[in-house]
Every structure is written in C-alpha cells, then in structure tokens.
Amino acid sequence: MPREERRLTIGEALREAIAEEMRRDEKVFLIGEDIGIPGGFGGAFGVYLGLPEEFGRERIVDTPISEKAIMGAAVGAAMMGMRPVADLQYSDFLFCCMDEVVNQAPKLRYMSGGKLSVPLVIRFPVGATTRGAQHAQSPESYLAHVPGLKVVCISDAYDAKGLLKTAVRDDNPVMIFEHKLLYGSKGRMQAGGLDLTCPVPEEEYLIPLGKAKVRRQGGDVTIIATHIVLYRAHTAAEELAEEGIECEIIDPRSLVPLDEETIFESVRKTGRVVIAHEDNLRLGWGAEVASRIAQECFYSLEAPIQRVATYDVPIPFAPELEQSVVPSAERIKEAVRAALVD
Amino acid sequence: MAASDLNSARLKDMYRRMLVGREFEEQVYFLFLKGTLPGTVHQSLGQEAVAVGVCSNLNRDDYIVAHHRPHNIALAKGVDPRSAMAELFAKKAGCCRGKGGSMHLGDFDVGMVPSLAIVGASLTVAPGMALAYQLTGTKQVSAAFFGDGASNEGAFHEGINFAAVRKLPVIFVCENNLYGASTPYDQVSLVTDIAKRACAYGIPGETVDGMDVIAVYEAARKAVARARQGKGPTLLECKTYRFCGHSRSDPAHYRPKEELAEWKKRDPIKLLGDRMVAEKRATTKELSALEVEVKEQIQAAIEFAQNEPPLELSEALTDVFA
Numbered sequence: 015m016p017r018e019e020r021r022l023t024i025g026e027a028l029r030e031a032i033a034e035e036m037r038r039d040e041k042v043f044l045i046g047e048d049i050g051i052p053g054g055f056g057g058a059f060g061v062y063l064g065l066p067e068e069f070g071r072e073r074i075v076d077t078p079i080s081e082k083a084i085m086g087a088a089v090g091a092a093m094m095g096m097r098p099v100a101d102l103q104y105s106d107f108l109f110c111c112m113d114e115v116v117n118q119a120p121k122l123r124y125m126s127g128g129k130l131s132v133p134l135v136i137r138f139p140v141g142a143t144t145r146g147a148q149h150a151q152s153p154e155s156y157l158a159h160v161p162g163l164k165v166v167c168i169s170d171a172y173d174a175k176g177l178l179k180t181a182v183r184d185d186n187p188v189m190i191f192e193h194k195l196l197y198g199s200k201g202r203m204q205a206g207g208l209d210l211t212c213p214v215p216e217e218e219y220l221i222p223l224g225k226a227k228v229r230r231q232g233g234d235v236t237i238i239a240t241h242i243v244l245y246r247a248h249t250a251a252e253e254l255a256e257e258g259i260e261c262e263i264i265d266p267r268s269l270v271p272l273d274e275e276t277i278f279e280s281v282r283k284t285g286r287v288v289i290a291h292e293d294n295l296r297l298g299w300g301a302e303v304a305s306r307i308a309q310e311c312f313y314s315l316e317a318p319i320q321r322v323a324t325y326d327v328p329i330p331f332a333p334e335l336e337q338s339v340v341p342s343a344e345r346i347k348e349a350v351r352a353a354l355v356d
Numbered sequence: 357m358a359a360s361d362l363n364s365a366r367l368k369d370m371y372r373r374m375l376v377g378r379e380f381e382e383q384v385y386f387l388f389l390k391g392t393l394p395g396t397v398h399q400s401l402g403q404e405a406v407a408v409g410v411c412s413n414l415n416r417d418d419y420i421v422a423h424h425r426p427h428n429i430a431l432a433k434g435v436d437p438r439s440a441m442a443e444l445f446a447k448k449a450g451c452c453r454g455k456g457g458s459m460h461l462g463d464f465d466v467g468m469v470p471s472l473a474i475v476g477a478s479l480t481v482a483p484g485m486a487l488a489y490q491l492t493g494t495k496q497v498s499a500a501f502f503g504d505g506a507s508n509e510g511a512f513h514e515g516i517n518f519a520a521v522r523k524l525p526v527i528f529v530c531e532n533n534l535y536g537a538s539t540p541y542d543q544v545s546l547v548t549d550i551a552k553r554a555c556a557y558g559i560p561g562e563t564v565d566g567m568d569v570i571a572v573y574e575a576a577r578k579a580v581a582r583a584r585q586g587k588g589p590t591l592l593e594c595k596t597y598r599f600c601g602h603s604r605s606d607p608a609h610y611r612p613k614e615e616l617a618e619w620k621k622r623d624p625i626k627l628l629g630d631r632m633v634a635e636k637r638a639t640t641k642e643l644s645a646l647e648v649e650v651k652e653q654i655q656a657a658i659e660f661a662q663n664e665p666p667l668e669l670s671e672a673l674t675d676v677f678a
Binding site for chain 1: 453474482487514678
C-alpha cells in the first residue's frame with residue numbers, strides 16, 4: 015500500500031529546509047531577533063521552533079533589536095566563509111538596514127574585483143495582515159532593483175523547502191520573500207480558508223533559482239502572480255473557467271533571476287497578460303515584467319498588458335479597507351476580462 | 357611618548373611603514389594635482405601612527421574593515437603599495453582589480469575586505485567577521501576602523517552593543533581627527549572623548565595619543581589580546597589630525613592655521629624618529645637612508661601602476677554574482 019503523502023505548511027517546510035542545511039554544513043547558522051530564546055516563539059512566525067533543541071543556541075544567534083547589526087553581522091560572517099540565514103521579523107524593517115542590505119551585501123564582491131563572495135540568505139515576511147501600515151508591506155521590488163541581489167518569492171511548502179535549500183547553497187546574497195498569511199498558522203481568515211499544506215517529500219531536493227512554475231494550464235490569458243495573490247488568481251481562474259475562459263497561471267518563483275523563457279512562451283501562446291502582486295502598483299515588479307513582455311513579445315500581444323496590484327496608498331488598518339486595496343480574485347477577474355477585449 | 361619594551365627592529369619597521377604611508381599619500385596628492393588620477397581621494401596624512409600602531413598587532417588572517425579614508429590603513433595592513441597605487445590608477449593590477457578605487461581600498465588576500473565608504477558601515481560588518489571566528493573557534497580577531505563622524509551614526513550603537521553582548525573578538529578603532537569633513541567634533545557631540553561611550557556597552561574604552569605610534573601599539577596590543585582570549589571587544593579612540601583637507605578639493609579653511617601648526621609639531625613620524633635617535637636605536641643617517649629607500653619604493657609603485665594596461669570594458673559586467 016503506498017505511503018500516504020506527507021503534507022507540510024510553508025512554515026514547517028522552511029524549518030525542515032533549515033534543519034537539513036544546518037546538519038549538512040556547519041557553516042550555516044541563523045541570526046535574528048527572538049529566534050532561539052527558550053520559552054520564546056521561535057521567530058515572529060514560529061519557523062525556528064525546535065531548532066535550538068537540535069542545534070544549540072550557539073548557531074542560533076539571538077540579537078538585540080538592531081536590524082543594522084543583524085545584517086552587518088550577516089555580511090561580515092558571509093565574507094569570512096560562513097552561510098548566515100538572517101531573519102527580519104517583518105519585511106518593513108528592511109528600511110532600518112537598507113545600508114547593509116543594499117550598499118554592502120550586493121556590492122562587496124564587485125568592489126573586491128571578485129576576490130570574495132557574500133553567501134547569505136535573508137528571510138522577509140511580507141503581506142497585509144490587519145497590522146496597519148508598518149507591518150504590511152511587500153517590498154520585494156525595492157531589492158529586485160539592486161544589482162547583486164537574488165530575489166525569491168515563495169508561495170507553497172514544496173517550493174519553500176527546495177528554494178530555501180538552494181538559496182543557502184548559493185554563493186550570493188539571496189533575499190527570500192514569504193507571505194505571512196501563507197505560513198499555515200491557525201486563525202488566518204484573510205487567507206480565505208485555504209488549505210495551506212502541500213505534499214513535501216521527506217528526502218532532499220533542490221529547486222534551482224530562475225525557474226518559473228506553470229501552476230495552471232490555459233490557452234486564453236497568462237496570469238503571472240506570486241504569494242497569496244497567486245491563490246486569488248487560482249480562484250479567479252476557476253470561476254472564469256465556468257464561463258469558458260482558460261487562464262494559464264505562472265508563478266515566477268524568483269524575480270532575480272527571472273525565467274523569461276517560461277513567461278514569454280506562455281505569452282506567445284495566449285497573447286494576453288495579467289500580472290498580479292501584493293506589492294503596490296507604481297514601479298512594482300509587475301512593471302518590469304510588463305516592459306520585458308512588451309519588448310520581447312510585442313507582436314504576440316492581442317491586448318494591452320493588465321496589472322493588478324495594491325493601490326498606491328499605505329496599507330490601512332481597518333480590515334475592510336485593507337482588503338479593498340490589496341488584489342482580490344474579483345479584481346483579477348476584471349483584469350482578465352480587460353485583457354480579453356479585442 | 358609611551359613607554360615600551362619594543363625592540364629596535366620592531367620600531368624601525370613601524371617607522372618604515374609610517375614612511376610608506378606618508379610618501380604614498382604625498383605622491384597621490386601630487387598625482388591628483390596633475391590630474392593623473394580619476395575620481396576623488398580622502399587622504400590621511402598625519403594619521404599614520406593609528407594605522408601602523410594597530411595593524412602591527414594583527415596577523416595576516418585577522419581581517420579588518422576600514423572607511424572612506426583608507427590608504428594608510430591598507431598599506432599598514434600589508435596591501436602592496438604597487439597594487440594600492442594601481443587601484444587608484446584604475447588598473448586591473450589594482451588590489452580590487454580597478455573596481456574599488458580609493459574609497460574601497462583593501463585586499464582580501466592580505467586580510468582586508470574592501471573599505472566601506474558609507475560612514476559607520478565598518479561598525480556593523482566587523483562584528484560579523486568576528487562572529488564567524490567565534491562560531492568556528494579560530495583565534496582570529498577583526499578590527500573596525502572608523503572616524504569620529506561615524507560615532508554619531510546608528511551603526512556605531514548597534515554594532516558595538518551587539519559585539520559587546522556576544523563578547524565578539526573585534527576591536528573598534530576610532531580615528532578621531534577632530535573633524536567630520538568640515539564640522540568640528542565638539543559641535544556634534546557634547547562628549548568629545550568618544551572612548552567614554554564604552555561604559556554604555558560594558559566594554560573597556562581607552563583614549564590614546566594617536567600621534568604616538570607606540571601608545572597606539574600598546575593600547576591595541578591589549579585590545580587584541582583581550583579579543584583573542586574571548587573577553588570581547590574594546591573601543592580604542594586615537595586622537596589624531598589630518599594634515600590635509602577632507603578630500604582632494606578641500607583647502608580646509610575651517611581650521612585655524614595655528615591648530616594645524618601645533619599638530620604638525622607632533623608629526624607621528626618625527627616623534628618616533630626623534631625618540632629612536634635619542635635612545636640610540638637608530639642614527640639620523642639610517643633614518644634618512646630609509647626615507648630614500650621608501651621614496652624609491654613609491655616611485656616604483658607609480659611607474660608600475662602607470663605602465664599597467666587599462667581594464668577591458670567587458671570587466672564592468674563581471675563579478676556581480678559569484
């Protein structure tokens with residue numbers, strides 16, 4: 015009788031990936047706030063629970079509330095040959111350590127003429143979760159703009175394990191963006207009652223950066239989406255299918271490097287594109303992807319490229335306002351219809 | 357000058373290395389006036405004793421990280437004057453292969469990462485280097501060099517506090533040359549002895565005469581030993597002075613001429629030379645001979661740098677990712 019498939023949440027898959035990498039390579043260590051304190055919560059979203067018991071607190075470096083110190087330490091340790099996995103409790107705190115993340119990590123190899131490398135991972139929880147404007151942003155586009163950083167967006171547990179393990183082994187700074195509503199903890203009604211688990215093999219596997227995943231096949235419209243918006247795109251696609259509209263959904267998985275080949279191939283098939291993300295609209299990564307599609311697939315396009323993103327406002331606290339500014343399945347459906355206009 | 361049991365050979369070595377820094381900076385200044393070098397330059401004429409006094413306590417694999425005024429520090433850490441000069445000439449033979457330049461001078465191969473030209477940045481990165489040493493159990497020590505200006509950056513607080521609570525093997529070396537660009541330090545901080553801040557972090561702090569290479573050497577020796585023994589960081593403040601402007605185009609009108617003249621009386625190279633002669637550890641003739649030798653060495657470095665081929669334009673696109 016076949017063994018029942020093991021299902022994990024993203025949080026559990028990330029934990030497993032970290033544990034496997036820490037077992038494999040003693041150079042891997044964790045650094046961040048509230049990650050290993052006994053009786054604490056194992057990081058803001060519980061990802062590190064249980065790890066101090068196995069690895070001890072030496073390799074799980076709890077820090078003061080000092081984001082610059084955390085990221086500076088990660089950069090310094092990485093240059094000395096370590097492989098730090100640094101934790102930023104909320105991605106909004108990126109702006110407290112922009113110098114280390116933007117001026118130091120991605121430039122040191124270049125400035126050294128290639129004599130050193132900076133193999134570090136930073137984990138960024140993103141997304142609006144009724145915590146107001148300063149614990150809600152999805153700032154992946156800021157970092158996708160920076161030469162020398164790789165940018166990964168994780169959307170399910172299978173990818174979480176394979177992508178994080180690859181990121182830890184990468185010899186460059188890799189920024190991993192994870193949506194808070196997708197970790198799989200209880201009581202997240204905003205996640206729309208999604209089943210946030212998926213089959214995750216117990217054995218080791220790696221997923222290369224720069225390989226998009228076609229998550230739904232369809233011939234009418236290409237939707238490119240990440241994180242929770244990807245799930246809303248699925249909802250939209252299922253409803254549209256009842257009207258005979260078949261959407262192809264592409265999860266780019268990494269913004270840098272970007273799998274243009276998979277995206278362009280789909281666009282050449284459908285001729286119609288919707289790009290959807292929770293990052294806000296203006297200069298969000300969707301603009302970059304739209305521009306590349308326009309340049310490379312112009313003669314395949316049948317209609318203007320549509321973008322669905324959070325409106326260009328700070329994230330409001332009031333739950334109904336918050337949900338009205340982030341992309342919904344309804345807005346994605348409207349965008350698909352707009353893309354279908356001849 | 358401070359008391360010391362350093363032998364004559366060691367003193368002569370420090371004297372020579374200060375001369376290398378001085379001559380390098382003098383020549384770089386002329387090259388800039390002639391328009392030979394691209395970019396800008398932040399020089400540290402007068403600050404040689406800090407660089408040499410600290411680096412004389414470090415091994416090749418004790419990595420350091422400096423700031424935007426790094427020439428003396430790089431040379432003191434062992435960067436070859438030829439590859440340092442080639443870097444300023446933007447040549448591939450440069451210690452950063454022409455991609456770093458003056459403000460990012462450093463050579464990973466001799467224990468110095470590229471200098472960080474964002475004020476204060478060394479203070480968060482050097483603890484990370486020390487964290488690597490602590491986690492892997494090596495006996496290496498890292499050092500962060502920074503200026504007085506950096507003491508008012510948030511990085512100063514975050515970096516030192518983190519290093520202190522973790523007892524990291526790092527030394528924090530403040531080159532207090534009394535001015536952040538044109539601004540006098542007493543206009544930006546009411547506590548003008550930066551080392552006093554060490555008590556806020558529970559670590560030792562010491563203010564030393566940064567014109568006295570032996571005083572710097574002895575203070576750094578204690579700090580390095582403490583770090584190597586796993587007792588944690590030290591904040592070492594070296595009171596010094598730059599004999600030049602902030603950057604290449606700065607005539608330093610904000611400083612009284614008398615102040616400069618007073619500090620020049622305490623030129624670190626002269627101080628050590630006089631002492632060596634007074635203690636009969638060297639003759640004036642020997643010191644003059646050293647001077648000639650160093651001048652030739654720097655001239656050779658300039659010729660080397662000038663004769664190296666320029667970078668291929670394709671190099672602009674390499675080394676972004678490993």
